[in-house]
Amino acid sequence: MELRVNGRIRAREIRVIAADGQQLGIMPPEHALAKAQEAGLDLVEISPDARPPVCKIMDYGKFKYAQKKKEAEARKHQVNTTIKEVKFRPKIEQHD
Helix, strand or coil: CCCCEHHHCCCCCEEEECCCCCEEEEECHHHHHHHHHHHCCEEEEEECCCCCCEEEEECHHHHHHHHHHHHHHHHHCCCCCCCCCCCCCCCCCCCC
8 A cells, every 4th residue: 555645645634643653633734744844754644544634744765664674574474384285096005
């Protein structure tokens, strides 16, 4: 799922969370984007299905990197099961 960032956020009003986790409240995306640019960070829509959508001010590049590392770690710990086949033919003796 691709997240909307900065100018791609289309909602009329969004709930904004600051970089330190503090809630800034509900505001138009233009004001939130101005606050994010003031801090030198990006505005990322983290929960588009909520009413109003939740956006967080964060470093998007760092967020993508952490997400990729988490996915790689999950793949590393994934268990692959293999099924072995044994064929029995009419002429197989005991202990074959």
